[in-house]
Amino acid sequence: MSLLSLHHPLSAPGEQLRVLQNGHKPFASALAESGLFPLTATGIGVLQINVGKLCNQTCKHCHVDAGPDRREIMSRETAELCIAALRQTSIPVVDITGGAPELNPHFRWLVEQARALGRHVMDRCNLSVLLLPSQADLAEFLAEHRVEVVASLPYYLEQQTDAQRGNGVFAKSLEALRRLNALGYGRPDSGLPLTLVANPVGAFLPPPEHALEADFRREMERRYGVVFNSLHTITNMPISRFLEFLLRTGNYDRYMQKLIQSYNPAAARGVMCRYTLSVGWDGSLYDCDFNQMLDLPVGQAAPGHIRDFDPEQLGQRRIVIGQHCYGCTAGAGSSCGGATVKQG
Amino acid sequence: MSGYYHQEDLARFSEIGEHAPELWKKFSEWYGAVFAEGALSEREKCLIALAVAHAVQCPYCIDAYTQACLEKGSNPEQMTEAVHVAAAIRGGASLVHGLQMRNAAAKVSM
Numbered sequence: 001m002s003l004l005s006l007h008h009p010l011s012a013p014g015e016q017l018r019v020l021q022n023g024h025k026p027f028a029s030a031l032a033e034s035g036l037f038p039l040t041a042t043g044i045g046v047l048q049i050n051v052g053k054l055c056n057q058t059c060k061h062c063h064v065d066a067g068p069d070r071r072e073i074m075s076r077e078t079a080e081l082c083i084a085a086l087r088q089t090s091i092p093v094v095d096i097t098g099g100a101p102e103l104n105p106h107f108r109w110l111v112e113q114a115r116a117l118g119r120h121v122m123d124r125c126n127l128s129v130l131l132l133p134s135q136a137d138l139a140e141f142l143a144e145h146r147v148e149v150v151a152s153l154p155y156y157l158e159q160q161t162d163a164q165r166g167n168g169v170f171a172k173s174l175e176a177l178r179r180l181n182a183l184g185y186g187r188p189d190s191g192l193p194l195t196l197v198a199n200p201v202g203a204f205l206p207p208p209e210h211a212l213e214a215d216f217r218r219e220m221e222r223r224y225g226v227v228f229n230s231l232h233t234i235t236n237m238p239i240s241r242f243l244e245f246l247l248r249t250g251n252y253d254r255y256m257q258k259l260i261q262s263y264n265p266a267a268a269r270g271v272m273c274r275y276t277l278s279v280g281w282d283g284s285l286y287d288c289d290f291n292q293m294l295d296l297p298v299g300q301a302a303p304g305h306i307r308d309f310d311p312e313q314l315g316q317r318r319i320v321i322g323q324h325c326y327g328c329t330a331g332a333g334s335s336c337g338g339a340t341v342k343q344g
Numbered sequence: 345m346s347g348y349y350h351q352e353d354l355a356r357f358s359e360i361g362e363h364a365p366e367l368w369k370k371f372s373e374w375y376g377a378v379f380a381e382g383a384l385s386e387r388e389k390c391l392i393a394l395a396v397a398h399a400v401q402c403p404y405c406i407d408a409y410t411q412a413c414l415e416k417g418s419n420p421e422q423m424t425e426a427v428h429v430a431a432a433i434r435g436g437a438s439l440v441h442g443l444q445m446r447n448a449a450a451k452v453s454m
Contacts, residue, residue, distance in 0.1 A: 257355070
């Protein structure tokens, strides 16, 4: 169940922010020492649309607090406003996320419209959704529209994956990956990109992206005959369910210290909020999906809703920051596109 | 002092450089170079370090290299095998000294 359904205090963004504001070096100071304060957008290269919090899984680290019990979902009217905004601009990438975004009844319409505008569309897919009876033709739909599948898979073994994402999820993920591979996803030159996203199964930082990608490539093929195009690593953000895990297990202070000690100015320069605009299920605008979940909308100088979309103002807005931002600047950095300081 | 080992002390490791800063600097640079990717990957080096940490029974090193192994993408099966390697060498090292015992006994025996 979600924190919200459990009436857990940390389901409230205000309580999460209160915990995060205690005691550690302010993120603004770290940015200032690297000459990056105030942090500003450098344009809009990605429109990330969060179509709702409904999900068929309840992962232990989920920053959205998504689950089958959540009912917040983007309406057709708001989806139309997103398409209208895209039509005004040449934003090249549309990144559709959730919850399980495919469970939104307007997901396929949104994909079709964005593709008709010639935009690259990414579906942040939990894989198991592909096996739901209601989604029997989803993989074919994604392939037909040349959608990039960005699939969550924390590790190449069942134990770790199920520990984070729920019992039986690894087996379902493998079946979904095989179904995608059969359609051409993950195969070189098929034009159907399959990107895996791995995040740590616990209170530690992700491995170097290039090294983990090599491990995954070898093990996924050897053990399961599954192929993919690339792998992204993502740091677990100390908010929502992962914050609850950190506090419950006594790992919070050590994890925050690790994030802060690992602050990397190069990663800070490349944070995704500088080139991403995040749209909430109700059309509200945010600098990123994490700010969205913490109820931290774009600064007041920029339009706050997709109906008032103004690419000029939004493309040079000042980014709203908080202590959670250390999650994106630790080590090689972290973003929806993986590490922000690429190696190897 | 309630005990000899404190988890917080791991983060204070660099204080040992206070009265010998040049030696600490040299150690730090060498240490960093040792663990950089080379003929062995960073992940492999961390597994070796984890095994050695168990052989020398250093709780700080065990704590640090458990985290480091996870952060390099190793899993508990691989880490447990590394600990068994350390245990096997320690056990084997004891046992092979049994030959000294045998030699010593043979020398004084009829």
